[in-house]
Amino acid sequence: MVEHTLEQLIATESRAITFPAAAAMVDHLKDTYGSGVRAVLFYGSCLRLGTDENLMLDFYVLVNGLQAAVGNPISAAFGTLLPPNVYYHECDFEGRVVRAKVAVMTLGTFARGTAETTFASALWARFAQPAAIAYAKDDVARITVEHALARAVTTLLGKTAPLMTGPYTVDQLWTSAFQATYRAELRPESDSKAEELVNAQHDRFVRVGEAAIQSLDLDPSADAKPDPGATWAWRVRRWWGRLLNLLRLMKAAFTFRGGLDYAAWKIERHSGIKVELTDSDRAHPILTGLRLLMSVKRQGGLN
Numbered sequence: 001m002v003e004h005t006l007e008q009l010i011a012t013e014s015r016a017i018t019f020p021a022a023a024a025m026v027d028h029l030k031d032t033y034g035s036g037v038r039a040v041l042f043y044g045s046c047l048r049l050g051t052d053e054n055l056m057l058d059f060y061v062l063v064n065g066l067q068a069a070v071g072n073p074i075s076a077a078f079g080t081l082l083p084p085n086v087y088y089h090e091c092d093f094e095g096r097v098v099r100a101k102v103a104v105m106t107l108g109t110f111a112r113g114t115a116e117t118t119f120a121s122a123l124w125a126r127f128a129q130p131a132a133i134a135y136a137k138d139d140v141a142r143i144t145v146e147h148a149l150a151r152a153v154t155t156l157l158g159k160t161a162p163l164m165t166g167p168y169t170v171d172q173l174w175t176s177a178f179q180a181t182y183r184a185e186l187r188p189e190s191d192s193k194a195e196e197l198v199n200a201q202h203d204r205f206v207r208v209g210e211a212a213i214q215s216l217d218l219d220p221s222a223d224a225k226p227d228p229g230a231t232w233a234w235r236v237r238r239w240w241g242r243l244l245n246l247l248r249l250m251k252a253a254f255t256f257r258g259g260l261d262y263a264a265w266k267i268e269r270h271s272g273i274k275v276e277l278t279d280s281d282r283a284h285p286i287l288t289g290l291r292l293l294m295s296v297k298r299q300g301g302l303n
Contacts, residue, residue: 006211010150013204016132018042021052021098026134028091029061029102036064038107038141043131048201057100059134060084062107062145069104078251082244083109085251111144114152116159120244121237125181127152129197130204153212156181162230167221170209174198180234184241 004012018026026040044058063069067076070085079085084103091098105113113123127149136142160177168176178194198205213220 004207004211006153006208006215007146007150009208009211010153011146013130013208014133014146014149016047016130018047018132018134019050019052021093022046022057022134024093025057025059025089025091025098025100028089029059029100030135032089033061033063033069033104036068037135038062038064038137039133039145040135041127041131041145042134043126043129047130047132052098057098059100059102060110061102061104062110062141063104064106066104066106079105082247082251083113086248107141107144111148114148114155116151116155118155119237120241121156121159121181121184122241122244124152124155125178125184128156128177130201153208154216157209157212157218158216159230159233161216161218162227163234164220164224165226166219166224169220170206170213171198171202173213173220174205174209180237181241184234184238185245 022042026042029040030037039062041060041062042057043060046052046055046057049055061069065076066079066085067073070076070079075085084105087102087104089100089102091100110123112118113120114127115124118124131149133142133145136145156177157173160173160180163176163180164173175194175198178197179191182191182194
């Protein structure tokens with residue numbers, strides 16, 4: 001018997017206390033995107049590890065309106081057509097630089113994106129995993145996000161269960177779910193990555209998974225076979241998800257503010273080659289990017 005409902009588990013989980021560097025970045029993001037910020041979600045490896053040492057923080061900033069938040073009508077239009085817009089941010093904290101990759105979308109788009117009616121898996125796959133509501137403007141925003149996070153879990157597991165051969169365990173359901181969503185990405189992870197993800201926070205995934213199974217009225221002990229309709233839907237989802245990812249990458253060339261600084265940080269982290277950028281470099285991101293690519297390759301920074 002599940003002791004807590006899925007909504008209760010997610011509400012508790014979403015109130016996780018962030019560490020000071022992450023909190024400093026949240027303040028920076030609130031200042032950057034203004035009074036229209038309804039909520040800030042913190043997720044990913046830094047949340048799991050409790051540190052940003054040699055890593056980059058991951059956030060979603062949920063706003064009332066995109067144009068007011070990003071200040072550019074063209075970027076806002078792209079973000080409405082193909083959400084989210086992704087930006088690179090830096091802030092100073094205790095004498096060092098804290099870095100973050102930040103996705104920006106409206107709160108309404110986020111809520112709709114985790115629902116069962118949303119075909120693409122990107123949002124409900126990502127936010128079926130642990131996330132902390134690092135900031136909520138009011139109770140309405142917090143409750144809206146909590147509901148969306150709980151829906152992400154039921155959407156992911158509800159769409160995966162028809163793929164399963166029963167009986168199955170909650171671990172197997174989660175692992176199959178992440179394997180299916182990885183295949184719907186432009187650069188899919190290996191199947192072992194899904195198992196590693198579940199094992200890294202095993203107790204959490206079991207608790208949340210059991211609550212979701214009860215909410216969905218699933219019977220993992222039943223002798224079942226994969227549903228052909230669900231299998232076909234996931235095949236289509238793989239094609240659709242990769243197309244969306246490709247389009248988002250193309251969009252990022254025009255909307256990824258701070259993209260060159262992000263690239264410079266990645267180059268130094270992975271190759272040890274330090275890249276100094278000028279304002280002129282930043283004003284011509286495509287040409288600078290090509291020049292950096294050739295320069296780093298000559299220095300042996302690329303295999």
